[in-house]
Amino acid sequence: MKILIAEDDLINSRILEKNLKNWGYEVVIARxxxxxxxxxxxxxxxxxILDWMMPGMDGTEICKKIRRKKxxxxxxxxxxxxxxxxxxxxxxxxxxADDYMTKPVNxxxxxxxxxxxxxxxxxxxxxxxxxxxxxxxxSRDSLTRLWNRVEIVRFLGEELxxxxxxxxxxxxxxxxxxxxxKINDFYGHDLGDEALLQIIxxxxxxxxxxxxxxxxxxxxxxxxxxxxxxxxxxxxxERLRTSVARRGIKAGTELLPVTISAGCASSDxxxxxxxxxxxxxxxAALLQAKNQGRNCTVVHDLAVETFGEVKxx
Amino acid sequence: xxxxxxxxxxxxxxxxxxxxxxGGDASFxxxxxxxxxxxxxxxxRLIKDAIHxxxxxxxxxxxxSLKGSSANLSLASLQKASLALELAGRDENLVQAQKALACLxxxxxxxxxxxxxxxxxxxxx
Numbered sequence: 356m357k358i359l360i361a362e363d364d365l366i367n368s369r370i371l372e373k374n375l376k377n378w379g380y381e382v383v384i385a386r387x388x389x390x391x392x393x394x395x396x397x398x399x400x401x402x403x404i405l406d407w408m409m410p411g412m413d414g415t416e417i418c419k420k421i422r423r424k425k426x427x428x429x430x431x432x433x434x435x436x437x438x439x440x441x442x443x444x445x446x447x448x449x450x451x452a453d454d455y456m457t458k459p460v461n462x463x464x465x466x467x468x469x470x471x472x473x474x475x476x477x478x479x480x481x482x483x484x485x486x487x488x489x490x491x492x493x494s495r496d497s498l499t500r501l502w503n504r505v506e507i508v509r510f511l512g513e514e515l516x517x518x519x520x521x522x523x524x525x526x527x528x529x530x531x532x533x534x535x536x537k538i539n540d541f542y543g544h545d546l547g548d549e550a551l552l553q554i555i556x557x558x559x560x561x562x563x564x565x566x567x568x569x570x571x572x573x574x575x576x577x578x579x580x581x582x583x584x585x586x587x588x589x590x591x592x593e594r595l596r597t598s599v600a601r602r603g604i605k606a607g608t609e610l611l612p613v614t615i616s617a618g619c620a621s622s623d624x625x626x627x628x629x630x631x632x633x634x635x636x637x638x639a640a641l642l643q644a645k646n647q648g649r650n651c652t653v654v655h656d657l658a659v660e661t662f663g664e665v666k667x668x
Numbered sequence: 669x670x671x672x673x674x675x676x677x678x679x680x681x682x683x684x685x686x687x688x689x690x691g692g693d694a695s696f697x698x699x700x701x702x703x704x705x706x707x708x709x710x711x712x713r714l715i716k717d718a719i720h721x722x723x724x725x726x727x728x729x730x731x732x733s734l735k736g737s738s739a740n741l742s743l744a745s746l747q748k749a750s751l752a753l754e755l756a757g758r759d760e761n762l763v764q765a766q767k768a769l770a771c772l773x774x775x776x777x778x779x780x781x782x783x784x785x786x787x788x789x790x791x792x793x
Contacts, residue, residue: 365707366700366737370690377691408732437736459739462689 356473357381359403361391361417362435363410367458371404374462378469388412395421398428401476402469407436407447415450422451429479431472435460496570498548499555504577507569511579511630515622518581524623526583528576528592529637530558533614533649535574542609549606550613557598562591575641577634585621585654592617592652600650614650616641680775680782682742687788689740694788697741701783704741708734708776715753715772719765727765728757734772745775 358380362368368384375382383400385391388411394400395417405414412420414434421430434452436443447455453475454468494506502510511527518525532538532554539547551574559568562578571577578595580588596617603610618641622628640655647653678684690696711730718726731754738747749771756764 364733364736364740366703367740369700369703370740373690373693373696437732437739458736459689459742462691 356402356476357383357397357400358469359383359385359391359394359400359405361385361388361394361403361409361414362406363387363408364406367406367435367460371460374465378466380469388414388417391417392420395430400430401428402431402433402472404433404435404465405452407434407438415447415452418447418451428483429476431475433465433468433472499552499570501555501576502567502569504569504571507567507571507577507579508630508634510567510569511577511633514579514581515628515630515633518622519628523582524584524621525628525633526580526585526588526591526619526621527633527637528578528580528588528595528617528619529571529634529641530576530578530592530595530615530617531641532574533616533645538611538613542606542611546606546609550604550611553604553606554599554613554615558595561594561598566591571634577637583621584623585619588619588621589652589654592619596650596652616644616649617652618642618644618655619652620655677782677786679744680779682744683786683788686740686742687790689742692790694790697788700741701788704737704743705780707737712769712773712776715769719762719769722762724757724760724765726757728754731755731757731768743775743779746772746779749775 356379358375360368360371360375360382362371362384363386368386372382372384380402383394383397385394386409388409391403391405391409392412395403405417407414414436418432418434421432431454432452433454433456434447434450435456435458436447437458438444438447439457444455453472456465456468494502496503501507511525514525532551535547535551538550542550555568555576558576558578562568563580565581567579569577569579578591580591583591596615600614604613605611618637618639620633620636620640622633636655640653643655644651644653686697687694690700711734715727715730718724718730731750731752735747735750735754738744738750749768753765753768753772756762756768
């Protein structure tokens with residue numbers, strides 16, 4: 356584990372360094388407050404031993420600065436000082452230090468106190484891991500592991516804001532499986548689910564890395580495509596449609612001749628763009644594709660409210 | 669030859685304590701003591717200069733700094749003299765500062781003599 360020693364006294368710094376290396380730490384050294392602050396920008400540095408008195412920024416100032424920083428992984432700080440009066444210890448800990456040791460340091464004690472620091476850091480890491488897992492669980496659809504409806508719509512909103520700033524278009528594709536209800540009714544829901552997963556797996560291989568796929572409803576899939584004008588969206592939608600239609604979908608022992616229909620829209624002809632309008636447009640285009648016999652891609656032109664169609668190949 | 673464990677010499681350098689601090693590594697301690705001697709020579713020059721200029725802030729800081737490194741190497745007499753210098757600086761007391769400097773110089777000479785005759789050696793059981 357990495358540890359910072361911020362100490363301007365060369366001898367104390369060398370003694371600390373030697374002991375810490377003996378205990379298996381990877382030591383980073385700073386000789387001034389500013390240098391220490393610079394080192395602490397490295398978020399893999401989670402343990403720090405700061406001398407109170409240093410040229411420039413002192414140890415307590417660094418503590419305060421670290422604790423003011425938002426979205427920062429926890430750094431466990433031991434403040435070192437020759438000051439051993441009660442009020443000094445209180446002031447040191449109040450500045451944000453986790454622990455306080457008076458100099459000269461007793462190294463057996465330091466080693467034990469560092470163990471406490473490691474326990475706190477391990478605990479934080481575990482909590483963050485669980486938090487990430489929970490966030491992921493809450494953002495994904497449990498069957499398909501695609502982004503759920505809330506998450507994909509939120510992403511679209513973010514992309515629209517970004518694309519507006521960068522003056523680039525955002526495309527969306529709304530697609531669903533043709534006669535999916537019949538598949539479910541005829542083969543049962545387990546097989547229907549399996550077919551859905553197979554189709555998603557094919558689609559996922561055909562989109563770009565920057566695109567996000569979400570499950571919008573039952574068998575409705577919403578794909579958000581950053582930096583895509585309407586022509587590019589249509590090209591990608593066609594690629595998805597043909598990849599599904601090209602050969603049957605294997606579900607259980609069956610090989611199902613499944614097809615999909617796609618509705619496309621892009622923000623490039625929409626002012627001001629909104630997630631709701633884009634989704635509505637792609638949905639309208641999807642409905643149009645269904646009405647035109649399915650297994651086709653329809654593009655919704657937001658500016659003139661017309662539809663352009665690519666017929667099934 | 670003075671005994672390492674003799675209480676008077678322990679005030680000059682407490683080998684047992686400092687060796688414990690450096691994990692019993694006598695050659696590392698020797699390196700640290702060389703560092704201390706170089707640092708002391710430089711600081712002693714700065715202290716004389718600061719006293720001459722009656723720059724008490726500098727006197728206090730230099731005293732504080734020497735106190736820290738002396739404590740780290742278990743040099744109790746030098747630590748005590750450094751503290752006296754730090755306090756003289758804080759109180760802006762020129763006479764006390766000069767006294768403390770004289771005391772530092774005596775203790776430093778004592779340390780050098782002692783180290784010459786008794787270089788660090790690994791801890792005995």
